[in-house]
Amino acid sequence: MITRSLDLDRPSDARVHDYFLGGGSNFAADRALARRVLSAAPDARIETLAHRACLGRMMRTCLDLGVRQFLDLGSGIPTAGSPHEIAAEADPAARVVHVDNDQIAATQGQLVLARCDNAAVLHADVRDPDSVLAAEQTRRLLDFQQPVAVLMFGVLHTFGEHHDPAQVIRRYTEAVAPGSFLALSHFTGEFAPERAREVLRVLDGSCPRPALRDRETVRSFLDGLDLVDPGAVPAADWRPGPADADLRSPEPLGFALLARTTPATRSRPDGASA
Numbered sequence: 001m002i003t004r005s006l007d008l009d010r011p012s013d014a015r016v017h018d019y020f021l022g023g024g025s026n027f028a029a030d031r032a033l034a035r036r037v038l039s040a041a042p043d044a045r046i047e048t049l050a051h052r053a054c055l056g057r058m059m060r061t062c063l064d065l066g067v068r069q070f071l072d073l074g075s076g077i078p079t080a081g082s083p084h085e086i087a088a089e090a091d092p093a094a095r096v097v098h099v100d101n102d103q104i105a106a107t108q109g110q111l112v113l114a115r116c117d118n119a120a121v122l123h124a125d126v127r128d129p130d131s132v133l134a135a136e137q138t139r140r141l142l143d144f145q146q147p148v149a150v151l152m153f154g155v156l157h158t159f160g161e162h163h164d165p166a167q168v169i170r171r172y173t174e175a176v177a178p179g180s181f182l183a184l185s186h187f188t189g190e191f192a193p194e195r196a197r198e199v200l201r202v203l204d205g206s207c208p209r210p211a212l213r214d215r216e217t218v219r220s221f222l223d224g225l226d227l228v229d230p231g232a233v234p235a236a237d238w239r240p241g242p243a244d245a246d247l248r249s250p251e252p253l254g255f256a257l258l259a260r261t262t263p264a265t266r267s268r269p270d271g272a273s274a
């Protein structure tokens, strides 16, 4: 359970992200930090848009493959093009559970989805998979006997090593049916180390400090999952469409990947073979 109180004088990851996406749910402290990030990395806004567009392409890939359920971990403040909108566009019966530990993201999401039967927002910490998986919203909307796409866009880098990212991912991917997907994006210094260090420097003390990880490290967290082509690449390079050319940055600060659970090698959490 989350009991943190709301402090609008302290920037939040969710509200800075909202500012970069052009949303209206951000405050002076968030905008001040966003401007500092832009001074360190002028393409930060373009990159945020590239990641959001990539998330949409990965979701549509899953939808094309028949997936109709999404567990959106670290969902952010709902803005245009949120996962529940992308899912509903493809199939009004598709179901989405958004999870965020930011109070504004959760409250705003609950308001937006108040009259929606197929999507819900859970105010929870995604590093606690057991409580996310057992939550009423998750049990009501998601059928774990059918494939689910677990979305972890822009959230895994908030996990320190002591949070055991591999174990958290395993808990989610073992809970879902064989043939499910994991879509994630992660902050990295692999492509532009100086720029990434500059971003860390301006973030220092303002927000939880993100972890810089390379693709090999993140791939090592994905035991039993197969990467979908083209693998782990800058978000703008993941199966881009014509509209994505403008979102390409010469110094990417992140990568994205889509992976699929492999039925033959999986075992279910109840001990039965998948």
Ligand SMILES: C[S@@+](CC[C@H](N)C(=O)[O-])C[C@H]1O[C@@H](n2cnc3c(N)ncnc32)[C@H](O)[C@@H]1O
Residues within 6 Å of the ligand: 013, 014, 015, 017, 051, 052, 055, 073, 074, 075, 076, 077, 099, 100, 101, 102, 105, 124, 125, 126, 127, 152, 153, 154, 155, 158
């Ligand atoms: C960079 S935003 C990404 C939003 C969205 N996934 C996207 O890619 O457009 C990261 C979100 O993760 C949330 N977040 C960070 N750590 C979290 C945690 N431990 N549990 C739940 N949400 C978390 C933040 O509040 C924020 O809304």
